Amino acid sequence: MFKILRNIKNIFVHIRSSLKFVFLIIIATVLIIGVISLVYRPMYSVTLNGEFIGYTTNKSKLQSRINEYLEQSNGTNNIAFIDIQNLPEYSLCLLKKENASNDDEIFEKVKNSGTAYYQYYAIMVDSKEKYYVSSKDEAEKIIDELKEKKSTNIDDIAYTQIHSTELKEFTDSDTIVDKLYKKPVVVASSGYSSYSGQKIISSEKPSSAVLGVGLIKPVSGTITSRFGTRASGNHKGLDIAAPTGTTVAAAAGGTVIFSGWDSYGLGYCVRISHGNGVVTVYGHCSKLYVTKGETVSQGEAIAAVGSTGNSTGSHLHLEIRVNGAAQNPQIYLYK
Numbered sequence: 001m002f003k004i005l006r007n008i009k010n011i012f013v014h015i016r017s018s019l020k021f022v023f024l025i026i027i028a029t030v031l032i033i034g035v036i037s038l039v040y041r042p043m044y045s046v047t048l049n050g051e052f053i054g055y056t057t058n059k060s061k062l063q064s065r066i067n068e069y070l071e072q073s074n075g076t077n078n079i080a081f082i083d084i085q086n087l088p089e090y091s092l093c094l095l096k097k098e099n100a101s102n103d104d105e106i107f108e109k110v111k112n113s114g115t116a117y118y119q120y121y122a123i124m125v126d127s128k129e130k131y132y133v134s135s136k137d138e139a140e141k142i143i144d145e146l147k148e149k150k151s152t153n154i155d156d157i158a159y160t161q162i163h164s165t166e167l168k169e170f171t172d173s174d175t176i177v178d179k180l181y182k183k184p185v186v187v188a189s190s191g192y193s194s195y196s197g198q199k200i201i202s203s204e205k206p207s208s209a210v211l212g213v214g215l216i217k218p219v220s221g222t223i224t225s226r227f228g229t230r231a232s233g234n235h236k237g238l239d240i241a242a243p244t245g246t247t248v249a250a251a252a253g254g255t256v257i258f259s260g261w262d263s264y265g266l267g268y269c270v271r272i273s274h275g276n277g278v279v280t281v282y283g284h285c286s287k288l289y290v291t292k293g294e295t296v297s298q299g300e301a302i303a304a305v306g307s308t309g310n311s312t313g314s315h316l317h318l319e320i321r322v323n324g325a326a327q328n329p330q331i332y333l334y335k
């Protein structure tokens with residue numbers, strides 16, 4: 001009986017020392033974990049195409065940022081789609097706290113590994129890309145505005161959709177309209193026009209420079225009325241018959257001092273000052289290609305023959321004025 005009691009006592013002593021040992025182990029473990037967590041923390045090591053690109057503590061935040069970037073193909077930032085070969089891979093590890101999370105760098109590296117395809121619009125002039133805009137609406141608005149303003153170059157302007165890995169700088173639509181707008185020379189029933197052929201239309205040798213200005217024939221044709229007195233009054237110019245639309249060349253280089261409707265009967269009319277007090281006048285035109293203030297060269301297309309104003313048939317009325325007085329053009333030309 002006594003022996004049994006002693007055995008029980010022995011067992012208790014044994015259990016007590018075992019429990020002490022377990023407690024020691026638990027305390028040691030807690031201490032070790034405490035020390036480790038002071039120095040280390042769990043982080044994700046990120047690799048892209050097998051190459052280490054950084055650490056992150058917040059894998060889901062980083063991945064959703066990347067996903068967001070990949071999904072922004074709905075027109076924002078003009079990105080049509082983004083092509084990325086592989087997504088990054090994550091592996092959990094315990095790292096010293098000094099290893100900072102570098103989500104921004106990882107994001108940049110993933111972004112740079114992909115190719116963004118942009119979609120935008122080019123405003124074309126003569127089939128050449130001239131300006132870029134973000135949307136189709138903007139491109140259409142520009143064309144519509146130029147049409148509305150009757151810009152004379154409207155037939156040469158178009159827009160096209162661009163798909164490119166390169167994003168161009170956009171220009172705002174008002175600036176584009178301003179830069180492209182070409183003012184109609186004359187808004188009239190006969191229509192306005194810009195001369196689209198070769199600019200210098202005559203290579204004729206100028207007549208002797210009697211006026212200090214060498215002149216060339218603005219059109220070739222038959223003389224139908226000469227300078228001087230006639231039944232209807234004094235004719236201050238020379239009439240040269242030519243089909244409507246025939247290009248009228250500047251008789252000499254100079255500055256356009258008038259281009260528009262002449263209310264004294266010459267219809268659509270151009271006047272050019274050549275210096276030395278010499279002015280040439282071109283009347284009854286169907287189209288005017290120049291505007292007041294413009295500098296023209298000898299032989300340059302300035303208008304088209306017509307029959308506007310006080311006229312009965314298609315012809316050019318040519319005047320040569322010296323210090324305001326009309327001279328007989330045949331002294332110098334069409335002799």
Ligand SMILES: [Zn+2]
Binds near residue numbers: 316317
């Ligand atoms: Zn005349």
